[in-house]
Amino acid sequence: MxxxxxxxxxxxxxxxxxxxxxxxxxxxxxxxxxxxxxxxxxxxxxxxxxxxxxxxxxxxxxxxxxxxxxxxxxxxxxxxxxxxxxxxxxxxxxxxxxxxxxxxxxxxxxxxxxxxxxxxxxxxxxxxxxxxLPFRPLCRPDCAGLCPECGRRVDNLPADHRHDHPDPRWSALAALLPDRDGSDDPADADGEEQA
Ligand SMILES: [Zn+2]
Ligand SMILES: [Zn+2]
The missing domain is CATH 2.40.160 (Porin)
Incomplete structure (x- = not known):
């Protein structure tokens, strides 16, 4: 059975x-x-x-x-x-x-x-x-997700958590990417997950 x-x-x-x-x-x-x-x-x-x-x-x-x-x-x-x-x-x-x-x-x-x-x-x-059932389950409606730079839960991080000095691996990667017209925008950090 x-x-x-x-x-x-x-x-x-x-x-x-x-x-x-x-x-x-x-x-x-x-x-x-x-x-x-x-x-x-x-x-x-x-x-x-x-x-x-x-x-x-x-x-x-x-x-x-x-x-x-x-x-x-x-x-x-x-x-x-x-x-x-x-x-x-x-x-x-x-x-x-x-x-x-x-x-x-x-x-x-x-x-x-x-x-x-x-x-x-x-x-x-x-x-x-x-x-x-929720189509996109969330632990709470305003879940802040993960820090896009270090991958830790934003909830567990202090409010002033930032990455002033980008991980050297990122700068190495950035050097490989095509020129982004010289602007140094921080990486998009709104915490939204792509669908
Ligand atoms: Zn969550
Ligand atoms: Zn972080």
């Missing part, structure tokens, strides 16, 4: 009667891919999902919440970011025949389907979590 199957819940005992409910609680190791390239739920970290499944005419409504651990890195200063998050989801899983009927009318690429006798909560969780 793969980790991906961890969030599959049994619905054999969920009656097909509209409005019938079943409460489920799943504790599992997080499946891979719950996040983006820069931030997300580490695979295998512990995950708790509580959901209420409700039978509807066209399928099953899964409504619930998950407590997850999110890990990432500040894009400016590379500090580790770790937080506990609660994600709420509210997702309709179609019965296969209802999805087929809907397909006649419109484009339904991304509908979630009820399995034969189970339902996988992972896509509901992923759909709720991933758009809520």
């Amino acid at each position: 793969t980790a991906t199957a961890a969030l599959v819940v049994d619905i054999v005992d969920l009656p097909h009667r509209i409005g019938a409910t079943k409460d489920v609680c799943v504790e599992a190791g997080a499946p891979a891919g719950l996040g983006t390239a820069v931030i997300g739920v580490p695979e295998g970290s512990s995950l708790v999902v509580d959901a209420r499944l409700t039978s509807l005419e066209d399928g099953v409504l899964a409504r619930g919440r998950a407590d997850v651990h999110v890990h990432g890195e500040c894009v400016r200063c590379l500090r580790d970011l770790d937080e506990e998050r609660t994600v709420t989801f509210d997702e309709l899983y179609y019965l296969p025949e209802a999805a087929r009927a809907a397909e006649d009318g419109e484009d339904v690429d991304d509908v979630l389907l009820v399995g034969e006798d189970s339902l996988d909560l992972e896509p509901a969780l992923r759909d709720a979590l991933v758009p809520a």
Whole structure:
């Protein structure tokens, strides 16, 4: 059994009667891919999902919440970011025949389907979590990042931290660069990271 199957819940005992409910609680190791390239739920970290499944005419409504651990890195200063998050989801899983009927009318690429006798909560969780994650995670909105000259965290440096005497390696490098019209602007030091 793969980790991906961890969030599959049994619905054999969920009656097909509209409005019938079943409460489920799943504790599992997080499946891979719950996040983006820069931030997300580490695979295998512990995950708790509580959901209420409700039978509807066209399928099953899964409504619930998950407590997850999110890990990432500040894009400016590379500090580790770790937080506990609660994600709420509210997702309709179609019965296969209802999805087929809907397909006649419109484009339904991304509908979630009820399995034969189970339902996988992972896509509901992923759909709720991933758009809520920051595109460019920051340790704080005004993170000053790293000193462009020495690479140390600006937060850890005194306010008057400067490099009056450029590293000799830089002057050696500068000598190799084409003439910059004689101006001696300090290197652009606004701390912004290029995308
Ligand atoms: Zn930072
Ligand atoms: Zn510095």
